[in-house]
Amino acid sequence: MHITVIGAGRMGMAHIATLARLPGVGELSIADRDADRARAAANRVDPHAMTRARVVPVDAAFAEKADGLVIVAPTSEHADLVIRAIDSGIPVFCEKPVAENVSRTRLVVEHWAEATVPVQIGFQRRFDPGYASARAALQAGALGSLRRVHLITGDPRPPAAEYIPTSGGIFRDCSVHDFDILRWVTGLEADYVFAAGVNRGAEFFGAAGDVDEAAAVIGLSDGTLATLQASRYNGAGYDVRMELAGTKAQITVGLDDRAPIRSAEADVAFPTGEPWPDFQTRFQTAYRREMETFLKVAAGTVPSPCTPQDALAALYIAEAADLSRREHRPVTLAEVGAPLL
Numbered sequence: 347m348h349i350t351v352i353g354a355g356r357m358g359m360a361h362i363a364t365l366a367r368l369p370g371v372g373e374l375s376i377a378d379r380d381a382d383r384a385r386a387a388a389n390r391v392d393p394h395a396m397t398r399a400r401v402v403p404v405d406a407a408f409a410e411k412a413d414g415l416v417i418v419a420p421t422s423e424h425a426d427l428v429i430r431a432i433d434s435g436i437p438v439f440c441e442k443p444v445a446e447n448v449s450r451t452r453l454v455v456e457h458w459a460e461a462t463v464p465v466q467i468g469f470q471r472r473f474d475p476g477y478a479s480a481r482a483a484l485q486a487g488a489l490g491s492l493r494r495v496h497l498i499t500g501d502p503r504p505p506a507a508e509y510i511p512t513s514g515g516i517f518r519d520c521s522v523h524d525f526d527i528l529r530w531v532t533g534l535e536a537d538y539v540f541a542a543g544v545n546r547g548a549e550f551f552g553a554a555g556d557v558d559e560a561a562a563v564i565g566l567s568d569g570t571l572a573t574l575q576a577s578r579y580n581g582a583g584y585d586v587r588m589e590l591a592g593t594k595a596q597i598t599v600g601l602d603d604r605a606p607i608r609s610a611e612a613d614v615a616f617p618t619g620e621p622w623p624d625f626q627t628r629f630q631t632a633y634r635r636e637m638e639t640f641l642k643v644a645a646g647t648v649p650s651p652c653t654p655q656d657a658l659a660a661l662y663i664a665e666a667a668d669l670s671r672r673e674h675r676p677v678t679l680a681e682v683g684a685p686l687l
Contacts, residue, residue, distance in 0.1 A: 347370050347373075347644065348413050349373070349374055349412055349413060349414045350376075350410070350412040350414075350416070351415075351418060352377045352378070352404060352415065352416070352417050353417065353420070353441075354376055354378040354383045354387035354418075355418065357418045358376075358378070358387065358419075359390065361418055361633070362374065362391060363392075364633055364637045365637055366391045366392060368637060368638060368641065370638075370641045371641070373398050374391070374398070374400075375401070376399065377402050377403060377406070378419075381401065408430055411436060412436060413436075413437070413645070414437045414438070414439065414641065414643075415431045415438045417440040418441050421445070422512070424441075424446075425446075425450045425451070425454050428440050428457075428465060428654075429454060429457050432461045432465065436463065437463060437465075437643060437646075438466070439467075439468065440468065442469055442523075442657060443518065443657065444467060444654050444658070444661075446514065448662070448683060451654070452658065454654050455654045455658050458654045464644070465650060465653060466639070466640050466643050466650040466652055467652045467654060467656065467657040468652075469523060469527070469530075469652050469660070470636045471527045471629070472530050473633075473636045473651075474632040476599040477527055477530070477599050479599075480531055480599050481531045483595075484533075488595055488597075489590060489593075489595045489597060490594030491592055491593045491594075492532060492568075492570050492590060492591075493592055494571055494589075494590075495570065495571075495573070495588065495590050496587075496589040497521075497528060497572065497574040497575070497587075497588050497589075498574075498576075498586065498600075499520055499575075499576050499577075499585070500576070500577040500580025500584070500585035500586075501577065501584065502581060502583050502623065502624070503578075504548060504551075504558060507550040510551060515554075515556045516557055516560050516576050517541070517560065517576070518661065518664040520576050520578075521560065521576045521664060521667065522663075524588075525564075525660040525664055526652075526660035528566075528663075529659060532570070532590075534566040535566065535659070536564050536567070536572075536662075537566060537567050537678065538564075538565045538666070538676050539562055539563070539564050539565075539666040539667045539670050539676070539677055539679075540675070540677075541563075541668070541671045542561055542562070542674070543557030543559060544559050545557045545559075546559055547559075551578070557671070558579060559576070559577050560574075560667075562574040562670070564663065564667075580606065582606035582607070583622055584606065584623060584627075584628050585600075585605065585606050585607070587599060587600035587601060587605065603617045605617045605621070605622075606621035639651055662679050662682055665683075669682060
């Protein structure tokens with residue numbers, strides 16, 4: 347297959363490295379508004395990993411009509427590139443978010459819904475073995491009736507200061523992964539959110555109207571309560587977990603030997619491994635499986651496992667959380683434009 351990647355930044359390079367090692371990829375094109383960065387990315391590809399890697403202009407990525415297009419460009423370009431790919435008839439993978447706001451995301455969803463071109467959005471946790479196992483256990487009834495869910499995402503260090511003003515804030519940028527996986531694992535929709543946040547770290551968070559510590563209660567459609575914690579300063583290491591408690595059993599995703607937690611109880615040594623340093627290391631398997639799946643989506647053998655509509659549903663929860671944080675009150679998803687359940 348011929349796959350074109352638009353965007354040769356950090357995440358772009360990660361996807362390029364993954365695609366270059368997949369046996370289904372025979373040709374890889376790299377496009378970036380910065381031609382020097384695209385060439386540097388192509389030069390870093392292992393020459394023994396694939397048939398060919400080359401640099402192309404962004405416009406050529408559409409004119410060539412590759413078998414699939416992977417968009418890892420800046421967020422502000424996502425919507426236009428996805429729509430352009432759909433109009434060109436090219437199956438497309440786009441890193442989250444679909445767009446920088448709800449209205450632009452809706453525009454993409456509407457355009458996608460009127461076409462037959464498959465679009466896959468990059469919520470990689472859906473491809474993590476732990477989350478998949480938890481989903482299967484819940485669906486099989488192993489937990490009994492679900493009662494509580496707890497979600498944690500803690501970054502070991504904050505992003506660069508220049509990233510925050512355009513990130514969308516902690517709920518849209520970071521916790522949106524939790525909101526998506528909450529829907530995917532439980533099969534439930536959110537009804538309302540009650541969120542809070544504080545800025546206790548660098549001043550650039552507050553200057554951008556953002557926070558670096560956040561918490562939320564999410565009421566799900568069947569009455570289940572979910573709680574969430576998010577941090578930009580989890581100094582112990584990268585911490586991503588999901589706890590599900592039912593009437594029969596309780597299960598935790600991410601509780602492995604590299605979880606950055608330690609027990610206060612005597613004679614409890616677990617976990618003893620080196621904590622995860624970052625999200626790319628923690629989800630390396632998930633990112634590979636995500637790209638493997640996209641090749642199948644592009645080939646037309648499987649449907650998209652995460653559509654623009656899924657991304658919009660997660661964004662609605664993030665919008666409600668951010669509004670709740672700002673106005674110090676519970677916010678229903680209907681208030682931010684989500685369809686009534």
